[in-house]
Amino acid sequence: MTLDRAARQPTDDVGEHRHAGAILAGDRRALARAITLIESTRSDHRAQAESLIAELLPATGRSVRIGISGVPGVGKSTFIEAFGLHIVDRGHRVAVITVDPSSPISGGSILGDKTRMEKLARHPSTYIRPSPSGGSLGGVARRTREVILATEAAGFDVILVETVGVGQSETAVAGLVDMFMLLIAPGGGDELQGLKKGIVELAELIVVNKADGDLIPAAERARRDYAAALHLLRHDSTVWTPKVLKCSSMTGEAIDEVWETAEAFRNAMSTTGKLDARRAEQAKAWMWDEVHEALSRRLTDDAEVGALLPELEVRVQEGSVNPADAARQILAAFGCKDD
Helix, strand or coil: CCECCCCCCCCHHHHHHHCCHHHHCCCHHHHHHHHHHHHCCCHHHHHHHHHHHHHHHHHCCCCEEEEEECCCCCCHHHHHHHHHHHHHHCCCCEEEEEEECECCCCCCECCCCCCCCHHHHHCCCEEEEEEECCCCHHHCCCCHHHHHHHHHHCCCCEEEEECCCCCCCHHHHHHCCCEEEEEECCCCCCCCCCCCHHHHHHCCEEEECCCCHHHHHHHHHHHHHHHHHHCCCCCCCCCCCCEEEECCCCCCCCHHHHHHHHHHHHHHHHHCCHHHHHHHHHHHHHHHHHHHHHHHHHHHHCHHHHHHHHHHHHHHHHCCCCHHHHHHHHHHHHCCCCC
Protein backbone atom coordinates (compact mmCIF):
# COMPACT_ATOMS: atom_id res chain seq x y z
CA MET A 1 0.00 0.00 0.00
CA THR A 2 1.36 3.39 -0.96
CA LEU A 3 -0.64 5.46 1.53
CA ASP A 4 1.92 7.33 3.60
CA ARG A 5 1.33 6.45 7.26
CA ALA A 6 4.53 8.04 8.54
CA ALA A 7 4.36 9.35 12.10
CA ARG A 8 3.39 12.99 12.34
CA GLN A 9 6.03 13.69 14.99
CA PRO A 10 9.63 13.80 13.67
CA THR A 11 12.18 11.56 15.36
CA ASP A 12 15.70 12.54 16.32
CA ASP A 13 17.17 10.80 13.29
CA VAL A 14 15.01 12.68 10.77
CA GLY A 15 17.90 15.02 10.02
CA GLU A 16 19.85 12.27 8.28
CA HIS A 17 17.26 12.37 5.49
CA ARG A 18 18.11 15.93 4.56
CA HIS A 19 20.14 14.72 1.59
CA ALA A 20 18.15 14.92 -1.61
CA GLY A 21 19.66 11.95 -3.46
CA ALA A 22 17.27 9.32 -2.13
CA ILE A 23 14.24 11.49 -2.86
CA LEU A 24 15.41 12.21 -6.41
CA ALA A 25 15.81 8.45 -6.86
CA GLY A 26 12.16 7.97 -5.90
CA ASP A 27 12.72 6.48 -2.45
CA ARG A 28 9.26 6.66 -0.81
CA ARG A 29 10.57 6.20 2.72
CA ALA A 30 12.98 9.09 2.22
CA LEU A 31 10.14 11.20 0.83
CA ALA A 32 7.92 10.40 3.83
CA ARG A 33 10.69 11.30 6.28
CA ALA A 34 11.43 14.49 4.36
CA ILE A 35 7.79 15.60 4.51
CA THR A 36 7.71 14.88 8.24
CA LEU A 37 10.79 17.07 8.53
CA ILE A 38 9.15 19.80 6.44
CA GLU A 39 6.03 19.78 8.59
CA SER A 40 7.95 19.92 11.87
CA THR A 41 7.75 23.11 13.92
CA ARG A 42 11.16 22.60 15.57
CA SER A 43 13.64 25.32 14.66
CA ASP A 44 16.47 22.87 13.94
CA HIS A 45 14.20 20.83 11.68
CA ARG A 46 13.11 24.03 9.90
CA ALA A 47 16.73 24.82 9.03
CA GLN A 48 17.25 21.29 7.71
CA ALA A 49 14.03 21.45 5.71
CA GLU A 50 15.03 24.72 4.07
CA SER A 51 18.38 23.20 3.11
CA LEU A 52 16.64 20.15 1.68
CA ILE A 53 14.20 22.22 -0.39
CA ALA A 54 17.10 24.23 -1.78
CA GLU A 55 18.72 20.98 -2.97
CA LEU A 56 15.49 19.68 -4.47
CA LEU A 57 14.41 22.91 -6.16
CA PRO A 58 16.17 22.32 -9.53
CA ALA A 59 14.17 19.08 -9.93
CA THR A 60 10.79 20.70 -9.29
CA GLY A 61 8.26 22.68 -11.30
CA ARG A 62 7.49 20.19 -14.04
CA SER A 63 4.27 18.75 -12.64
CA VAL A 64 0.61 19.62 -13.16
CA ARG A 65 -0.67 21.05 -9.86
CA ILE A 66 -4.44 20.84 -9.32
CA GLY A 67 -6.31 22.01 -6.24
CA ILE A 68 -9.61 20.24 -5.59
CA SER A 69 -12.19 21.74 -3.25
CA GLY A 70 -15.85 21.32 -2.41
CA VAL A 71 -18.22 21.21 0.52
CA PRO A 72 -18.13 18.14 2.81
CA GLY A 73 -20.24 15.38 1.30
CA VAL A 74 -19.63 16.34 -2.32
CA GLY A 75 -17.51 13.21 -2.78
CA LYS A 76 -13.99 14.67 -3.02
CA SER A 77 -12.21 11.47 -1.99
CA THR A 78 -14.29 9.27 -4.29
CA PHE A 79 -13.71 11.68 -7.16
CA ILE A 80 -9.97 11.93 -6.52
CA GLU A 81 -9.67 8.15 -6.47
CA ALA A 82 -11.46 7.77 -9.83
CA PHE A 83 -9.63 10.78 -11.28
CA GLY A 84 -6.24 9.60 -10.03
CA LEU A 85 -6.70 6.07 -11.37
CA HIS A 86 -7.60 7.48 -14.78
CA ILE A 87 -4.50 9.68 -14.78
CA VAL A 88 -2.08 6.88 -13.83
CA ASP A 89 -3.64 4.71 -16.54
CA ARG A 90 -2.50 7.45 -18.93
CA GLY A 91 1.11 6.87 -17.84
CA HIS A 92 1.47 9.57 -15.18
CA ARG A 93 2.61 9.36 -11.56
CA VAL A 94 0.17 10.98 -9.15
CA ALA A 95 0.76 12.39 -5.67
CA VAL A 96 -2.27 13.29 -3.57
CA ILE A 97 -1.86 15.72 -0.68
CA THR A 98 -4.97 15.50 1.46
CA VAL A 99 -5.08 18.39 3.91
CA ASP A 100 -7.15 17.05 6.79
CA PRO A 101 -8.67 18.85 9.78
CA SER A 102 -6.35 18.95 12.78
CA SER A 103 -7.12 17.57 16.20
CA PRO A 104 -7.26 20.44 18.71
CA ILE A 105 -5.59 18.14 21.24
CA SER A 106 -2.73 16.42 19.39
CA GLY A 107 -2.52 18.64 16.30
CA GLY A 108 -2.52 15.55 14.09
CA SER A 109 -4.79 14.75 11.14
CA ILE A 110 -8.23 13.62 12.26
CA LEU A 111 -8.79 11.68 9.03
CA GLY A 112 -5.16 10.98 8.20
CA ASP A 113 -5.16 7.43 9.59
CA LYS A 114 -8.12 6.34 7.49
CA THR A 115 -7.65 4.85 4.06
CA ARG A 116 -10.25 6.80 2.10
CA MET A 117 -8.87 5.91 -1.37
CA GLU A 118 -8.01 2.23 -1.09
CA LYS A 119 -7.67 1.42 -4.80
CA LEU A 120 -5.63 4.51 -5.55
CA ALA A 121 -3.46 3.93 -2.47
CA ARG A 122 -2.52 0.46 -3.69
CA HIS A 123 -1.41 1.64 -7.12
CA PRO A 124 2.40 1.64 -7.52
CA SER A 125 2.36 4.95 -9.41
CA THR A 126 0.63 6.93 -6.66
CA TYR A 127 1.58 8.46 -3.33
CA ILE A 128 -0.95 9.73 -0.80
CA ARG A 129 0.05 12.00 2.06
CA PRO A 130 -2.45 13.20 4.68
CA SER A 131 -1.29 16.43 6.31
CA PRO A 132 -2.88 18.21 9.28
CA SER A 133 -4.14 21.69 8.48
CA GLY A 134 -2.91 22.90 11.86
CA GLY A 135 -5.66 25.49 11.93
CA SER A 136 -4.24 27.24 8.87
CA LEU A 137 -6.64 29.38 6.86
CA GLY A 138 -7.99 27.88 3.68
CA GLY A 139 -7.66 24.27 4.82
CA VAL A 140 -4.12 24.33 3.48
CA ALA A 141 -1.31 23.12 5.69
CA ARG A 142 1.36 25.70 6.50
CA ARG A 143 4.00 23.79 4.55
CA THR A 144 1.88 22.47 1.67
CA ARG A 145 3.99 24.41 -0.85
CA GLU A 146 7.14 22.60 0.23
CA VAL A 147 5.39 19.23 0.28
CA ILE A 148 4.37 19.83 -3.34
CA LEU A 149 8.00 20.52 -4.26
CA ALA A 150 9.23 17.38 -2.46
CA THR A 151 6.74 15.14 -4.28
CA GLU A 152 7.65 16.73 -7.61
CA ALA A 153 11.33 16.06 -6.95
CA ALA A 154 10.48 12.42 -6.23
CA GLY A 155 9.13 12.08 -9.78
CA PHE A 156 5.39 12.63 -9.42
CA ASP A 157 4.19 14.67 -12.38
CA VAL A 158 0.57 15.29 -11.33
CA ILE A 159 -0.04 16.73 -7.86
CA LEU A 160 -3.60 16.79 -6.50
CA VAL A 161 -4.24 18.90 -3.40
CA GLU A 162 -7.48 18.01 -1.64
CA THR A 163 -8.62 20.62 0.86
CA VAL A 164 -10.82 20.45 3.93
CA GLY A 165 -13.92 22.12 2.50
CA VAL A 166 -15.32 25.34 1.10
CA GLY A 167 -15.20 28.54 3.15
CA GLN A 168 -14.19 32.16 2.75
CA SER A 169 -10.50 31.38 3.25
CA GLU A 170 -10.55 28.08 1.32
CA THR A 171 -9.37 30.03 -1.71
CA ALA A 172 -5.85 29.89 -0.26
CA VAL A 173 -5.34 26.69 -2.25
CA ALA A 174 -5.59 28.70 -5.48
CA GLY A 175 -2.31 30.36 -4.52
CA LEU A 176 -0.51 27.00 -4.52
CA VAL A 177 -1.66 25.29 -7.70
CA ASP A 178 -1.93 25.78 -11.44
CA MET A 179 -5.62 24.94 -11.66
CA PHE A 180 -8.41 25.32 -9.11
CA MET A 181 -11.18 22.74 -9.48
CA LEU A 182 -14.46 23.09 -7.58
CA LEU A 183 -16.68 20.04 -7.04
CA ILE A 184 -20.45 20.52 -6.82
CA ALA A 185 -23.14 18.04 -5.77
CA PRO A 186 -26.40 17.98 -7.74
CA GLY A 187 -29.79 18.62 -6.18
CA GLY A 188 -30.95 20.88 -3.39
CA GLY A 189 -31.76 23.87 -5.58
CA ASP A 190 -29.65 26.32 -3.60
CA GLU A 191 -26.20 25.47 -4.86
CA LEU A 192 -25.39 28.98 -6.06
CA GLN A 193 -26.54 30.57 -2.81
CA GLY A 194 -24.65 28.00 -0.74
CA LEU A 195 -21.22 28.93 -2.12
CA LYS A 196 -19.21 32.10 -1.91
CA LYS A 197 -19.13 34.03 -5.16
CA GLY A 198 -15.37 34.51 -4.83
CA ILE A 199 -14.73 30.77 -4.81
CA VAL A 200 -16.74 30.30 -8.00
CA GLU A 201 -14.82 33.18 -9.59
CA LEU A 202 -11.53 31.47 -8.78
CA ALA A 203 -12.50 28.13 -10.30
CA GLU A 204 -11.01 27.30 -13.68
CA LEU A 205 -13.13 24.16 -13.77
CA ILE A 206 -16.39 23.33 -11.99
CA VAL A 207 -17.35 19.67 -11.89
CA VAL A 208 -20.81 18.48 -10.92
CA ASN A 209 -20.12 15.12 -9.26
CA LYS A 210 -22.51 12.22 -8.59
CA ALA A 211 -24.11 12.48 -12.05
CA ASP A 212 -25.48 8.94 -11.99
CA GLY A 213 -28.76 7.12 -11.40
CA ASP A 214 -31.66 9.27 -10.30
CA LEU A 215 -29.35 12.28 -9.90
CA ILE A 216 -28.57 12.60 -13.62
CA PRO A 217 -31.34 15.16 -14.35
CA ALA A 218 -30.41 17.20 -11.25
CA ALA A 219 -26.74 17.09 -12.25
CA GLU A 220 -27.55 18.43 -15.71
CA ARG A 221 -29.64 21.24 -14.20
CA ALA A 222 -26.79 22.15 -11.87
CA ARG A 223 -24.36 22.12 -14.79
CA ARG A 224 -26.55 24.50 -16.79
CA ASP A 225 -27.09 26.79 -13.78
CA TYR A 226 -23.37 27.12 -13.11
CA ALA A 227 -22.54 27.57 -16.78
CA ALA A 228 -25.05 30.43 -16.91
CA ALA A 229 -23.71 31.93 -13.68
CA LEU A 230 -20.13 31.90 -14.95
CA HIS A 231 -21.13 34.19 -17.83
CA LEU A 232 -22.08 36.83 -15.27
CA LEU A 233 -18.81 36.63 -13.34
CA ARG A 234 -15.53 38.31 -14.21
CA HIS A 235 -12.41 36.16 -14.59
CA ASP A 236 -8.86 37.44 -14.65
CA SER A 237 -7.60 35.06 -17.35
CA THR A 238 -7.59 36.13 -20.99
CA VAL A 239 -6.56 32.71 -22.28
CA TRP A 240 -9.06 30.41 -20.56
CA THR A 241 -12.82 30.43 -20.18
CA PRO A 242 -13.88 28.43 -17.08
CA LYS A 243 -15.74 25.24 -17.89
CA VAL A 244 -18.57 23.36 -16.17
CA LEU A 245 -18.69 19.58 -16.56
CA LYS A 246 -20.59 16.77 -14.93
CA CYS A 247 -19.27 13.30 -14.12
CA SER A 248 -19.82 10.23 -11.99
CA SER A 249 -17.02 9.10 -9.70
CA MET A 250 -18.91 5.85 -9.07
CA THR A 251 -19.33 4.78 -12.72
CA GLY A 252 -16.36 6.66 -14.17
CA GLU A 253 -18.59 8.46 -16.65
CA ALA A 254 -16.87 11.58 -18.10
CA ILE A 255 -13.84 11.33 -15.79
CA ASP A 256 -11.74 11.26 -18.96
CA GLU A 257 -13.33 14.57 -20.04
CA VAL A 258 -12.32 16.17 -16.74
CA TRP A 259 -8.69 15.17 -17.27
CA GLU A 260 -8.72 16.27 -20.92
CA THR A 261 -10.03 19.67 -19.81
CA ALA A 262 -7.27 19.93 -17.20
CA GLU A 263 -4.71 19.15 -19.89
CA ALA A 264 -6.25 21.75 -22.21
CA PHE A 265 -6.03 24.35 -19.44
CA ARG A 266 -2.39 23.49 -18.76
CA ASN A 267 -1.52 23.74 -22.47
CA ALA A 268 -3.31 27.08 -22.87
CA MET A 269 -1.54 28.55 -19.84
CA SER A 270 1.88 27.17 -20.81
CA THR A 271 1.90 28.27 -24.44
CA THR A 272 0.95 31.84 -23.55
CA GLY A 273 3.42 32.19 -20.67
CA LYS A 274 0.58 32.60 -18.16
CA LEU A 275 1.61 29.52 -16.21
CA ASP A 276 5.13 30.83 -15.60
CA ALA A 277 3.70 34.20 -14.61
CA ARG A 278 1.27 32.59 -12.15
CA ARG A 279 3.99 30.52 -10.52
CA ALA A 280 6.23 33.57 -10.28
CA GLU A 281 3.49 35.44 -8.41
CA GLN A 282 2.98 32.43 -6.16
CA ALA A 283 6.70 32.37 -5.37
CA LYS A 284 6.59 36.05 -4.42
CA ALA A 285 3.57 35.43 -2.18
CA TRP A 286 5.43 32.53 -0.56
CA MET A 287 8.34 34.86 0.22
CA TRP A 288 6.07 37.33 1.98
CA ASP A 289 4.32 34.54 3.89
CA GLU A 290 7.72 33.49 5.20
CA VAL A 291 8.51 37.09 6.17
CA HIS A 292 5.22 37.45 8.05
CA GLU A 293 5.69 34.13 9.81
CA ALA A 294 9.26 34.93 10.86
CA LEU A 295 8.27 38.37 12.17
CA SER A 296 5.34 36.90 14.10
CA ARG A 297 7.57 34.25 15.65
CA ARG A 298 10.21 36.78 16.66
CA LEU A 299 7.55 39.08 18.05
CA THR A 300 6.08 36.43 20.33
CA ASP A 301 9.56 35.27 21.41
CA ASP A 302 10.70 38.79 22.35
CA ALA A 303 11.31 39.21 26.10
CA GLU A 304 9.90 42.75 26.34
CA VAL A 305 6.80 41.82 24.42
CA GLY A 306 6.38 38.72 26.57
CA ALA A 307 6.49 40.81 29.74
CA LEU A 308 3.89 43.23 28.35
CA LEU A 309 1.41 40.78 26.85
CA PRO A 310 -0.34 39.23 29.89
CA GLU A 311 -1.53 42.53 31.35
CA LEU A 312 -2.29 44.01 27.93
CA GLU A 313 -4.39 41.03 26.90
CA VAL A 314 -6.43 41.28 30.12
CA ARG A 315 -7.03 44.99 29.58
CA VAL A 316 -8.15 44.41 25.99
CA GLN A 317 -10.54 41.70 27.15
CA GLU A 318 -11.91 44.02 29.84
CA GLY A 319 -12.38 46.77 27.30
CA SER A 320 -10.14 49.28 29.07
CA VAL A 321 -7.68 49.37 26.15
CA ASN A 322 -8.53 49.64 22.46
CA PRO A 323 -7.13 46.66 20.50
CA ALA A 324 -5.49 49.04 18.00
CA ASP A 325 -3.75 50.92 20.83
CA ALA A 326 -2.66 47.62 22.34
CA ALA A 327 -1.18 46.54 19.03
CA ARG A 328 0.81 49.77 18.81
CA GLN A 329 2.16 49.23 22.33
CA ILE A 330 3.23 45.68 21.42
CA LEU A 331 5.02 46.88 18.28
CA ALA A 332 6.67 49.72 20.23
CA ALA A 333 7.98 47.21 22.77
CA PHE A 334 9.34 45.19 19.87
CA GLY A 335 11.19 48.25 18.59
CA CYS A 336 8.95 49.24 15.72
CA LYS A 337 8.53 52.98 15.22
CA ASP A 338 5.00 54.35 14.94
CA ASP A 339 4.80 56.56 11.87
